[in-house]
Amino acid sequence: MAEWDAQRLEESYRDLWPAHFEANPDDIEKFYLNVAFPYPSGAMHVGHGRTYIVPDVIARFWRMQGKNVLFPMGFHVTGTPVIGISKRIAKGDEATIRLYRDLYRVPPDVLDRFDDPMTIVSYFAGDYERLMRRAGLSIDWRRRFITVDPQFSKFVEWQYLHLHEGEHVVKGVHPVKYCPSCDSPVGDHDLLEGDKAEIMRFTLVVFEWDGAKIPCATLRPETIYGVTNLWANPGVTYVRANVDGEDWVLSREAAYKLEMQDHTVAITGEIDGSAIVGTTATHSLCGEVPVLPADFVDPDMGSGLVMSVPAHAPFDFIALRDLQEEGRYTDIAPVAIIKTDGYGEFPAQDAIERGGIRNQNDPRMEEVTREVYAAELLRGTLLPGCGDQAGKPVKEARDAVAALMLADYGSKEMFDFDTRTVICRCGGRVYVKILHDQWFLNYSDAAWKEEVHAQIERMAIVPHETRAEFNRTVDWLKDWACTRRLGLGTKLPWDPAWIVEPLSDSTLYMAYYTIANHIRTIEPERLTPEVFDYIIYGTGDPTTVARETLDMIRAEFLYWYPYEFRFSAKDLISNHLTFQLFHHQAVMPADRQPQGMVIFGMGLLNGAKMSSSKGNVVLLEDALNEFGADTVRMFLIGSAEPWQDFDWRNELVTGSRKQIERFWNEITEGIAVEENEGRPIDRWLTSRLQHRIKNATAAMASFQTRQALQEAFFGIEADLKWYRRRLPTIAPGSAAIRDLCSVWVRLLAPIIPYTAEELWQMMGNEGPVAFAPWPEADEGQIDTATELAEEILSRTVEDIESIIRLIQMEPTAINLYVAPEWKRRIFGLIAGAEDRTDAVRFVMAEEGLKRHGKAAVNATRQITKFIHRLPPHLVTDLNAGLIEEKAVFEAAQEFLEREFGVQVQILDADGSGEPKADAALPFKPAIVIE
Structure with missing residues (x-):
């Protein structure tokens, strides 16, 4: 018998498979699935592997179901990421060079050429394809493209002309993420750090101070009524600056940020924070307040000076308390301005005392701050003393006070991130900048949003709870800066000084896959917008491409589109996955809208989030080398359902390899022996197999790949294991085993294709297992009575084993006492009752049972507990009278004696004289071990 050899199997089939998966239009039902294409700027890790292996398993399943399956792949290379990498390498950035040399193991001669962005693209796109082929992905590689291909750019131009025509792309004034080093707006994919950073709108509350003004940035302007002091960092050197014609005092960092946000800023001098501490500042809505020292004030957050509301801000409360415990500023008391259910007069104090927090360095401070802020926003009401806002809910007063301050109190808006550091891939710091001539996708358009909401309701979304997340994203989504000055990509057709940014050019490429293999053969200059109008809409009369060719390409598009399912990670719901729904609504016909999406969980390594930049990854190639493709696939599928986070642990992956080896050995042994005439237990194995087929099929169809x-x-x-246990010592094969082997190989073929392919060929089958028919459950082979008999038997064997372990002695004999018929009657009454809460009452109402008195009462209670522990379907089947309990054990007497090595007697409990026999219940005999 040949041993399982992962490397040999991969070498045997890897290069033979790709041609089989080239999908063409046919007259059979199609299934088109796709996955978010990778950005090939670094080596693949096992997290990427899972992203592409899960849809491959689904693709293989539906092929075996007889569908014509399209699973394509391309590479996303537009934007600035590879440009940033090439710049850092060209500058000799040691961290970047070390990452690519040591972790990604790029050959030195190739790394030397990484100062060219396209060399990076070419190298890693090729590497991704090589590893995807090695991992057994059933991809149609004819449709491969990269997003800087000129033919794809023509498709993007066509899309944007229609978006512009529909007024979905507009010029506007908006705050955007901006990299001064690149002199260009940046998107999430352009960032090394802070890719989830949100742009927040702060109100600068302006206090009068010593002939100048001190601005304090806040997200809660309504709290101005409760300000007791300002905070300044005595260790910071602040600047005096002329801001829009006014003399302001603020941090140097804040001055730079404001300069990028449509403010005229000229620095006129410096002032130490220690010179500000101890002075006073004034605002009409809170009066005169002192400026207190605070080392925690970060000059890079807001304006570098902070207004303090200790009644409602935990950080302010505990900082003030710390000072007062030193005997300083004891005359300052919190001012309550918000009443919130669940809190006392001072919510900040309540939250800190409940949490047992002793100082401002406690890591729980962030948590209690979020708790108080959220509670006040949702349930808070402003108290008397808040002027015209008294009595208003906080969520209403917040905007009203902000508007009041902007109109009457000299406040201004300031934009900043909700995280401290946002870094561009070029290595430069990213800021919020107000742009005027920028092109935006008008995602704030209410009518467009409604169309997308309606589409979300029509789609199949897995898991279902993420539907709400899609709807929330649509609701809060604002206009999106869709162009950049720098980077790889498609020039905006009506304004070629701009380039479409990467999250905005990757919204309809799923449709492009359907025609990519044809479009690549056409010169880019011939791909006019009219060509794509004809292909997608069937309109117009383009002359640059032959009509016969256009009809063929359009037929292919119409056959494959829309896609059935798209697979992608949950962190893309907030951008890409929702963006593509907007774009489909705007550009694609109503009958070509997406049908479904499956959302992935995240990848962990030994319990920590995977991160290439931090080196916390296992490269896919290393995993394939060490374990083999099928082992990697089986572990990634078995570790979690697709939408759950998975955790890669080498010791567990080794377990998957052993499981495949066991499977290999079972099949090779099962198909090698001659068949016998069969045994009664074969009926049980065949019956069980039908359930496995049915359950595995249902799980696959609902994307529960782990299940x-x-x-x-x-x-x-x-x-x-149970089947072999039930057989005599010498157990040649049978038709049931050979049938099981055929089914088993096919059920696992989508998950471990290399192993399944070899076994399928060893069994003498023709054609690849990938196109073999998926097993179908045969209801006619389900033998419920035989399954019930084996269920009772296996449960009894477990009970005997438990007793032997408990008494810690070798048995000399085993007696099984079968319950009498009157207990069987009680079982039937309880099993058939809708309400079992008072079983004793209705059981004892039966004349035939009442005569058993206390014994019937005890039996009723015991049987009720027993039934509650059984699966409902088993209770129903047992109550159907399909088996005779004593006959089951008598038929298995030889097995039981062989199993335990002692004489086993099957006896009636009634009249046995054995006191322990009274414990016998229907389908749970009393066990007496001598």
């Missing part, structure tokens, strides 16, 4: 593996591998393996 499918549980049924298709662990379930069948467990059945086989």
Whole structure:
């Protein structure tokens, strides 16, 4: 018998498979699935592997179901990421060079050429394809493209002309993420750090101070009524600056940020923070307040000076308390301005005391701050003393006070991130900048939003709870800066000084896949907008491409589109996955809208989030080298359902390899022996197999790939273990085993294709297992009575084993006492009752049972507990009278004696004289071990 050899199997089939998966239009039902294409700027890790292996398993499943499956792949290379990498390498940035040399192991001669962005693209796109092929992905590689291909750029131009025509792309004034080093707006994909940073709108509350003004940035302007002091950092050198014609005192960092946000800023001098501390500042809505020292004030946050509201801000409360415990500023008391259910007069104090927080360095401070802020926003009401805002809910007063301050109190708006550091891939700091001539996708358009909401309701979304997240994203989504000055990509057709940014050019490429293999053969200059109008809409009369060719390409598009399912990570719901729904609504016909999406969880390594930049990854190539493709696939499928986070741990991956080896050995042994005439237990194995088929099929169809593996591998393996246990010592093969082998190989073929392919060929089958028919459950082979008999038997064996372990002695004999018929009657009454809460009452109402008195009462209570522990379907089947309990044990007497090595007697509990026999229940005999 040949041993399982992962490397040999991969070498045997890897290069033979790709041609089989080239999908063309046919007259059979299609299934088109796709996955968010990768950005090839670094080596693949096992997290990427899972992203692409899950949809491959689904693709293989539906092929075996007889569908014509399209699974394409391309590479996303537009934007600035590879440009930033090439610049850092060209500058000799040691951290970047070390990452690519040591972690990604780029050959030195190739790394020397990484100062050219396209060399990076070419190298890693090729590497990704090589590893995807090695991992057994059933991709149609004819449709491969990269987003800087000129033909794809023509498709993007066509899309944006229609978006512009529909007024979905507009010029406007908006705050955007901006990299001064690149002199260009940047998107999330352009960032090394802070890719989840949100742009926040702060109100600068302006206090009068010593002939100048001190601005304090806040997200809660309504709290001005409760300000007791300002905070300044005595260790910071602040600047005096002329801001829009006014003399302001603020941090140097804040002055720079304001200069980028449509403010005229000229620095006129410096002032130490220690010179500000101890002075006073004034605002009409809170009066005169002192400026207190605070080392925690960060000059890079807001304006570098902070207004303090200790009644409602935990950080302010505890900082003031710390000073007062030193005997300083004891005359300052919190001012309550918000009443919130669940809190006393001073919510900040309540939250700190409940949490047992002793100082401002406690890591729980952030948590209690979020708790108080959220509670006040949702349930808070402004108290008397808040002027015209008294009595208003906080969420209403917040905007009203902000507007009041902007109109009457000299306040201004300031934009900043909700995280401290946002870094461009070029290595430069990213800021918020107000742009005037920038092009934006008008995602704030209410009518457009409604169209997308309606589409979300029509789609199949897995898991279902993420539908709400999509709807929330649509609701809060604002206009999106869709162009950049720098980077790789498509020039905006009506304003070529701008380039479409990467999250905005990757919104309809799923449709491009359907025609990519044809479009690549056409010269880019011939791909006019009219060509794509004809392909997508069937309109117009383009002359640059032959009509016969256009009809063929349009037929391919119409056959494949829309896609059935798109697979992508949950962190893309907030941008890409929702963006593509907007763009489909704006550009694609109503009958070509997306049908479904499956949302992935995240990847962990030994419990910590995977991060290439931090080196916390296992490269996919290393995993394939060490474990083999099928082991990697089986672990990634079995570790979690697609939408759950998975955790890569080498010791567990080793377990998957052993499982495949066991599977290999079972199949090779099962197909090698001659068949016998069969045994009664074969009926049980065949019956169980029908359930495994049914359950695995249902799980696959609902994307529960882990559950499918549980049924298709662990379930069948467990059945086989019991089957072999039930056989005599010498157990040649049978038709049931050979049938099981054929089914088993096909059930696991989507998950471990290399192993399944070899076994399928060893079994003498023709054609690839990838196109073999998926097993179908045969209801006619389900033998419920036989399954029930084995269920009772296996449960009894477990009970005997438990007793032997408990008494810690070798038995000399085992007696099984079967419950009498009157207990069987009680079982039937309880099993058939809708309400079992008062079983004793209705059981004892039966004349035939009442005569058993206390014994019937005790039996009723015991049987009720027993039934509650059984699966409902088992209770129903047992109550159907399909088996005779004593006959089951008598038929298995030889097995039981062989199993335990002692004489086993099957006896009636009634009249036995054995006191312990009274414990016998229907389908749970009393066990007496001598």
